[in-house]
Amino acid sequence: MPISRTRDLLVDVARQLFARIGVENTTMNDIAVASQKGRRTLYTYFKSKNEVYMAVVETELQQLIQSLEEVANRNIRPDQKLTAFIFTRLEAVKETVFRNGTLRADFFRDIWRVEKVRKQFDIKEIELLRKILTDGVNEGVFEIPDVESMVMVLHYSLKGLDVPYIRGVFNEGGIERSQLKEDIIKLLFKGLLK
Template identity: 45%
Template sequence: MATILKTKDLMIEVARQLFARFGFTNTTMNDIADASKKGRRTLYTYFKNKDEIYHAVIERELHGLWHDLELVKRLPISAEEKLMTMMLTHLDKIKDLVLRNGSLRAEFFKDIWLVEQVRMDFDRKEILQLEELLREGKLTGHFSVENTRLTAYLLQNIVKGMEVPFISGAYRSQGTVDEIRQVVRHFLLHGLMQPSKGEYE
C-alpha cells in the first residue's frame, strides 16, 4: 500500500512540475509517464486522463492550504482575530500556490471553471470550518449571527472573490493589505449601516 501511494504521489508531483513549466494544455500523458519513469501503463492505472491528474495536483495543493487554516483555527486568539487571520491566510496561500506553479497561473485565470470543479470539496470544508468559528464567536460574545451556515457561505464567497485581484496585485490600486484588513474587519463587525441613535447606550 505504501509503495502504491509513493508511486501515485510521485506521478502527481511530476505532473505538477510539468504543468508549472509548460502549462496544462501543452503537457501530455506521455510527457508525465516519461518524466516519472513509470511508463504509460502504470500512469493509466492511477489516472484515466490528464484532467484527472490535474484534479489530483490541485487537490494536493489545496490540502496544504487546509492544513494552514486548521493551524490558525487552533491558535489561542479571539474568534474575531481567528476569522481575520484565516481569511488573510487563505488569500496568501492561494497566491503562493498559483505563483509557485508557473504556467498554472495562466490556467488559473483562463479556466476558472475547471478550478472551481476541482475545489468543490475544499470549499465545502472551508464553509463548515467558518461556521464552526462563527458558532464559537457567538458563544464567547464576539459575534451576533443568527444564521451561521448562511453567514459562513457568504464569507467564503467573499474571500474567494478576492483571490484573483489579490493574486494579480490589482488590489494595490485600491489599498494596502492592512487597509483591506481594516475594511473587512469593520464590515464584519459593524456592517454598512450607521447605528441608530441610542443603539449602544
C-alpha cells in the same frame, strides 16, 4: 515504491511540468519520462491528462485546507481567529497559484474545471467558518442572529476576493496590503454604519 507514494510522485512531477511548460503542452509521455516511471505505470493511476490535472488541483486544495485547519485550531479569540483565517486563506490561495507558474493561466482560463474539484474545499471551508462563528457567538464575541447565513456570506465574499487579490488589483488601485487588511477587518467587525 508503495502505491500512494508512486501516485504522489506522479502528481508532483505533473505539477512541476504543468507549471513549467503548461498543462496543454505537457503530454502523458512527458510525465512518465520525468517521473522515471513507464507509461504503463502512469496509466495505472490515471486514465488521462485531465485526471492528472484534477489530481494536481486536489493536492493543492488539500494543502490549502491544512493551512486553514491549523488557523481554525489555534487557541485564540474567535475574532482573532477569523481575521487570521481570512488572511491566511487569501495568501495561501495566492501562493498556490503563483507556485504553479503557467498553471496560473489555466487556473483563470478554466475556472469551471477547477470549481468541480473545489467543491470539497468549499465544504470544508464552510465547516471551519461555521465553527469559528459559532464559537464566537457562544463566547459572546460575535452577535450574529443567523450564523448559517453569515457563513455563506463570508464564504462567497472570500471566493469573490480570490482573483482580484491574486492578480494584485488592489495594489494597482494604490491600496497597500496593510490598508486592505484594515478595511476588510473594519467592514467585517464594524460594518459601514456610524
